[in-house]
Amino acid sequence: MKQKQFTEEQIINLLQEAKKGEQPTLELCRAFGCSPASYYTWKKKYGDTTPDEAKRLRHLEKENARLLRIVGQQRPLIEGVKEVLAKSDHDP
Numbered sequence: 001m002k003q004k005q006f007t008e009e010q011i012i013n014l015l016q017e018a019k020k021g022e023q024p025t026l027e028l029c030r031a032f033g034c035s036p037a038s039y040y041t042w043k044k045k046y047g048d049t050t051p052d053e054a055k056r057l058r059h060l061e062k063e064n065a066r067l068l069r070i071v072g073q074q075r076p077l078i079e080g081v082k083e084v085l086a087k088s089d090h091d092p
Contacts, residue, residue, distance in 0.1 A: 006034065008054045011042045019048075 006014075014032050018025050018039070029036050046054060 006032075008046075008058070009051045012046055012049060012051050012054060014039070015043055015046060015048075018043075 010032075014028060014034070017023070018028050023031075025039060026036060029039050049057070
């Protein structure tokens, strides 16, 4: 897997510089060392977020992934309990 070359803070700073409109986007990208395609991808992902909001979002995404993993591990157990309960309701 390719490692990230830029931190979220660097990306957000680039987006904020571009928002000021002092330099064309192409020149900013060239000075920053990224492609315009990367810039537009980051702009779509981060929009007008601040570095603190980006950190909070990353933390929430990790927590959500952890909770989904826990639910995925518990699902077979829940389904097994439901089957046992359904069988015991039908047996006299």
